[in-house]
Amino acid sequence: MADQHTTLRARRRAQTQRMIQGHAVRLFAWRGYDATTVTDVAEAAGVSPMTVYRHFPTKEDLVLADEHGRLVGERIAASAPGQPLVRRIGGALIDSAAALTGDDAGREFLLTRLRLMISTPALRAKHLDNQYALQQAIIGALGDDAADPETAFHAQAAASACLAALHTALVRWAEEDGRADLPGLIAKALAAVFGESPLPREGD
Structure with a gap:
């Protein structure tokens, strides 16, 4: 009870x-x-x-607070250990974006929040705290892939690079008024950084 x-x-x-x-x-x-x-x-x-x-x-939290870290962490924790870090992290970022934009209401809410973050100086500065919190959620969800100082360093570097690609995709999406497919933009940004799609290939 x-x-x-x-x-x-x-x-x-x-x-x-x-x-x-x-x-x-x-x-x-x-x-x-x-x-x-x-x-x-x-x-x-x-x-x-x-x-x-x-x-x-x-007041900033009224815009910046979200469940992104939880969503990404859950998807990373559910992914197969031992995969390349970029695939685990990038795949989770793409999947969580699909969940957040899965309906019109969710897509419009995220789009409005992004526009506010981009256009408001106080929110742009505070957004860095959100990025750090998301990075920590990623590291925590990786488990044994970030269990010691050396693997944690690699995980932090991979997470930082993936989050930079995510930020680029989000800004582009907002600039295009949400017309593009956000998960597709994130995959495209990740491929530009790492030279390959973070999504599993057939047979993987």
């Missing part, structure tokens, strides 16, 4: 976070990030400013 209550609380918390963030991103895109206050977001969401801060400690 206790586990059920814990799960229910976590589900409600996630729903509240998504609702608040949805209102925040909509307002930021409409009024402008700097012109919109946390109080404005709270009023639109029908909650108190304290509730907003309980879920999003900073």
Whole structure:
């Protein structure tokens, strides 16, 4: 019974976070990030400013907070150990992008967030923290492939290169107003960096 209550609380918390963030991103895109206050977001969401801060400690988090690290980590952990690092990491980045853009609502939400991150100086600076957190999620999910200092160094280098390719693809996607296929753009960027597709070949 206790586990059920814990799960229910976590589900409600996630729903509240998504609702608040949805209102925040909509307002930021409409009024402008700097012109919109946390109080404005709270009023639109029908909650108190304290509730907003309980879920999003900073105003920047209202845009930057996402589940990308969890999605990527789950896909890396589910991939076969021993594969080339670029294939494990790149494949996870492509799969998670497909999940995030799998429906119109998800695609538009991600596109709006990216536009805000690109156009708002405060968000561009804070975005580096998100990249570091995503890199750490990748390293943690690799398990034995990053278990000692030497393999961790290789994993960090591979993750950094893959995330640079991801960033390039995301910027291109936003500049093209989301018309292109995001997973395909990520695969193309990774191939430009590493000289081959991160996706498994037939028979692998």
